Amino acid sequence: MNLDAKIPEGPIASKWTNHRFKLKLVNPANKRKYNIIVVGSGLAGGAAAASLAEMGYNVSCFCYQDSPRRAHSIAAQGGINAAKNYQNDGDSVQRLFYDTIKGGDYRAREANVYRLAEVSASIIDQCVAQGVPFAREYGGMLDNRSFGGSQVSRTFYARGQTGQQLLLGVYAQLSRQIGLGQVKMYNRHEMLDLVLVNGHAKGIIARNMVTGEVKRFAADCVVLATGGYGNVFFLSTNAQGCNVTAAYRAYKRGAGFANPCYTQIHPTCIPVHGEQQSKLTLMSESLRNDGRIWVPKDKAVAEKIRKGQMEPSAVAEDARDYFLERKYPSFGNLAPRDISSRSAKEVCDEGRGVANTGLGVFLDFRDAIQRLGEDVVRERYGNLFDMYQCITGHNPYKTPMMIYPAVHYTMGGLWVDYNLESNIPGLFVGGEANFSDHGANRLGASALMQGLSDGYFVLPYTVSDYLARQGVSAAGKVKADAPEFIAVEKEVKDRIKQFMTIKGTKSPRQYHQQVGKIVWEFCGMARSKAGLEKAIVDIQALRADFWKNLRITGEAEGLNQELERAGRVADFLEFGELMCRDALMREESCGGHFRVEHQSEANDPEVKSGLIAPGEAKRDDSKFAFVGVWEYKGDNVPPQLNKEPLVYESVKLSTRSYT
Amino acid sequence: MNIHLKVWRQKQKGDSGKLVSYDVETDEGSSFLEMLDILNEQLVAKGEDSVSFDHDCREGICGMCSLSINGIPHGPDGATTVCQLHMRRFKDGDTLVVEPWRSRAFPVVKDLVVDRGAFDRIIQAGGFITSRTGSAVEANVHPIPKPIADYAMDAASCIGCGACVAACPNSSAMLFTAAKVSHMNSLPQGKAEKDKRTLAMVDRMDAEGFGNCTNYGECQGVCPKEIKLDVIAQLNRDYAVAKTKKFLGAAI
CATH class of the missing domain: 1.20.58.100 (Fumarate reductase/succinate dehydrogenase flavoprotein-like, C-terminal domain)
Structure with a gap:
């Protein structure tokens, strides 16, 4: 398998600039001769489809939902990072790059991560120009917050709906191109296989989910932006339809699958309530700033709580095990995501878990309410408490919340080189579907950044380079009635x-x-x-x-x-x-x-x-x-x-x- | 808890459908859609075709879920999508009628699934701010007063589910269209195309077969994101201005 990452020569800060100059271009008059398939309409896919169409290529875009606006990027809550240094707190491209490499536990490719940090500022400019209503200060400037343990405030946000607003920005640009006829949109179509012609990715087989018709679609290259595979766990914070099929089919056709074991598990989700549960809901990690995590010291007490024979508030202080505070005195309840998650699993495995399934730990605001008053706690966490009560029926002001970890992101994905091209020529992969930028662990507010970076600022250049290298004489030559497609x-x-x-x-x-x-x-x-x-x-x-x-x-x-x-x-x-x-x-x-x-x-x-x-x-x-x-x-x-x-x-x- | 369901079953577009009765044993902690999952498992076990319904994120943001319960889009609770509705809201032995969105512009695809392509086409007509990738200026060049940014965000929080249309006796799409128009027309970036956008989106909305707004306000009542009728007032204002300018031949 050829795994040449094609990392450009030169100092890291000038690699992307130099590389862009070396990438081949397609003459504006020739762009209309090329067809591009984009599978997925989330941040990476939608942005790539819209941008490539704006350049003049003919784009066909596929999504399994009834509209491109529903891609699961929409569910991201927290925000999007960018090295703007608007807060004058010492942020820089270099710092965002370093934080991302370190956060990924040194298992990501340097050159890709640097480029991600480099283009991050342009993403915010692009989104604002599209009308994304980011949070602002009273003076009218963009607001930032700190996120995911970062020492600088570099996260841009639109209330708790940042993913939604960014996706609607992408959707608006994509819709404009659909209206202009430059993108042909295939809603309710599911890609079921990849087609190679002479070793190059030249099309897909997709099923029309309304009619059941299986059809062949040919193009000059294929971009996959089909998201992550968290639903392999059945229960995750992913949408119901999220799946690995497109990426896995590409793997079976020869694409390398990189680091599939790298998955991220988030510590503060609402626990499973029963066998019929279909999905897990994430709550902001900020809850751990004031909530104290504990389980009973005694298994018998935990069992009584599970059976509803005892109220959690009746457990005496010395009968409680604040296990994170005990094990990690310097971190306490703010221990890193992976450690907090594993510790919760350990105490539940010991039989000390709460919730009716035994798979839950308390996140208790009793002390915070005593210290700060209920009003302050409501001001800080009111919307999260409401959401918790809506789903569980319990009032967290009166009885401790219960939480348990859940899968919510997958860092692994199809292997890609610096151009986001897989080892199959002509097969490009963007967003969560590729493996490239987060190493073994993703930082908060970086998934949105990567999706838009790939879609707006990387794929349009690198896809053009591939098409230019194929030559205009090859444009549009592969047809869907070729024997490879039929097979x-x-x-x-x-x-x-x-x-x-x-x-x-x-x-x-x-x-x-x-x-x-x-x-x-x-x-x-x-x-x-x-x-x-x-x-x-x-x-x-x-x-x-x-x-x-x-x-x-x-x-x-x-x-x-x-x-x-x-x-x-x-x-x-x-x-x-x-x-x-x-x-x-x-x-x-x-x-x-x-x-x-x-x-x-x-x-x-x-x-x-x-x-x-x-x-x-x-x-x-x-x-x-x-x-x-x-x-x-x-x-x-x-x-x-x-x-x-x-x-x-x-x-x-x-x-x-x-x- | 035991729930009696009367579910709309329709094999495909154009067929006549009917309500079919089912009994489901569920628990209070299940969401409404999880209760339908249980029903579907029962049907598969009996070798019957499961009930098709649209759903995806199941956390109230993607806008895919689209059912009426006892005639109310997204069910009896305000400010929620049906995926966030839980069975504890109902009582043991309740009878619930489950139907798809009802509107000529949203034809039924199968069972509880409808085609909301008309919404996409309204956006395609003008629900965007033209801004080519790469052409943006520095993000902080144009300060936007916080109240305006907040107003735009309120309008932009629409999830495009279509409950507003389903609830409206006229099947009007005014709340949906007006939310997008208000979001974009109120921002400085959106001013350049304001008149063109407003006229194009309203024209498309009319062409899709949605009815007129006669101020019932049902849309506001069922909107899971609590979008207010104020946005319709803004659309009417912006439309009147755009139409007048067009009539007078002013440059748009």
């Missing part, structure tokens, strides 16, 4: 037919729940060799059962949401195994990937010196400073690992410490 279309149709003819007893949802449980248990917050090996066997068995006992009601023609889910679950059943293999291979802990065998211990020098607490992720830079890129080798054949070494020229590798 892949047949495979897709056969697969649908196979789903429909199994006629077993179990719904796609049941399989989704089951694979989610396996992946969550063994490839979630804490991973071990034995657990991962078991997970791989369990997933293989479940997959075999799926192809024997799946039941889909209704028909393949027309709208069929069971069939849609079956296709996605079939891919999760393969992808889950790939994740576990990656986690098993990575014999270190870094960022969101925590191997219990590799954690800091009391007598490590970094712990003794007070730099880090025991139980934190322990990297192994000598062996694992690389991107793990998996190559598909056939069904039920282990994939092959390829490595892109990570070379750090501008930052020095060090132990991540947040003391």
Whole structure:
């Protein structure tokens, strides 16, 4: 597998400028001869589609929702980072770059991250020009807040709906191009496979979800911006439709899948309430500023609370275990995301969890209310308390909140080079679907930044360069009736037919729940060799059962949401195994990937010196400073690992410490 | 808790549909859509076609979910989408009638799923501020007073779900269109295309078959984002100005 990252020569600060000059251009009069497929209409896909159309290319854009405005970028709450230094607090491109590399636990590619920081300021300019109503100060200037433990205030926000407003900005630009006829929009279309012609990505097979028709779409290149794979866990903060199918199908056609085990788990979500639960809801981490996290010291007390035989407020002070304050006295309840999440899991595994499922810990505002008064607490957290009460029916002013960690972002994705091009020529990948910028852990307010950076400021240049290199004589030459298209279309149709003819007893949802449980248990917050090996066997068995006992009601023609889910679950059943293999291979802990065998211990020098607490992720830079890129080798054949070494020229590798 | 459902079943666009009764055993902690998930699992277990309904984020922001419960879009609670409605809101033994949005401009695709493409086309007609990628000036060049920025944000919080249309006896899309017009027309960046935008969006809205606004105010009552009728007043004002200028031949 060719993993040439194509990192430009020269000092890091001038790489992108120099590279842009070297990229080839397409003559304005020739742009209309090229066709580009963009799959996904979120921040990365929508921005790329709109920008490429503005340049004069013919763009076809696909989304599975009923409108491009519904892509899951819409759900991001907190904000978007940019190195504007409007607060005069010492921010700079260099600092945002450094924070992102460090936050990613030194597992991201330097050159890409620097470019992300470099274009961040232009993103804000672009969004403001589109009419994104960012929060402002009374003087009319843009407001910022600090976010995710950053020491500078560089986060721009639009109330708690920043993702929504940025996406609506993208949607407006995309809509303008649709109205002009420059983008052909395919709503309610799901990409089911990628088509290669002479080794280059030249089109897709998509199913019209309303009519059930499977169709071939040809173009001069393909951009995937299809989001993350958090729904492999079944329960996550992702939207119901989020899936890995587009990326996984590309992987099966030869694209490398990088770092699939890097997933981020957020500590402050509302706990699962029962078996029928379909989704988890995130609450802002800011709650940990004033809330104290605890569980009862005694298992028997926890059980009484779970059964509703005892009120949490009746637990005496010395019977409570404020476990984060106990274990990490200097961080307390503000311990980093990964540590807080794992600690909550540990106490629940010990049988001391609360909530009816036993999978929850208290986040108690009793002391804050006593100290500050209910009015101050309401002013700070009122909207979050209301949301909590709406979902759980409990009043957090009277009884402690309950929280539990949940999956909400995936750092892994399709491997891409500096141009965001995968190892398949002509296949570009943007946004959460690629692996490039966040390493092993993403910082808060950086997902929106990356999506828009890729879509507005990187892909338009690099896609043009690819098209220019193919030459104008090749433009529009590949047609959807080429034999390669017919062959892949047949495979897709056969697969649908196979789903429909199994006629077993179990719904796609049941399989989704089951694979989610396996992946969550063994490839979630804490991973071990034995657990991962078991997970791989369990997933293989479940997959075999799926192809024997799946039941889909209704028909393949027309709208069929069971069939849609079956296709996605079939891919999760393969992808889950790939994740576990990656986690098993990575014999270190870094960022969101925590191997219990590799954690800091009391007598490590970094712990003794007070730099880090025991139980934190322990990297192994000598062996694992690389991107793990998996190559598909056939069904039920282990994939092959390829490595892109990570070379750090501008930052020095060090132990991540947040003391 | 046990819930009696009467659910609109319709195989495809143009077919005649009907209400079909189902009983579902659920619990109070489930969301309304999770209750429908349970129903669908029951139907699949019996080998019957599951009920199709639109939903995605299930946290009240994507605007995809679109059901009426007992005739009220998004159900009985104000300021919420149906995905955020929980079963504890109902009583054991309740009978609930579940229907898709009802509007000529939103044809039923299947069961509870409707086609809201008309909304997209209204935005395509003019719901944007033309700003090519790369052409933006420095973001702080134009200060925007906080009250104006806040007003624009209030209007921009529309999620495009279509409840306003479903609730309106005239099937008017004025609240939706006016929210976008108000958001963009009130900002300095949006002034250049203000008249053109307003006329184009209203023309498209009319062409899509939405009815007129006669100030029932039902839209405001069901809007999950609490968008107020004030935006319609602004649309009417901006439309009158744009139309007059056009009539007088003033440069637009």
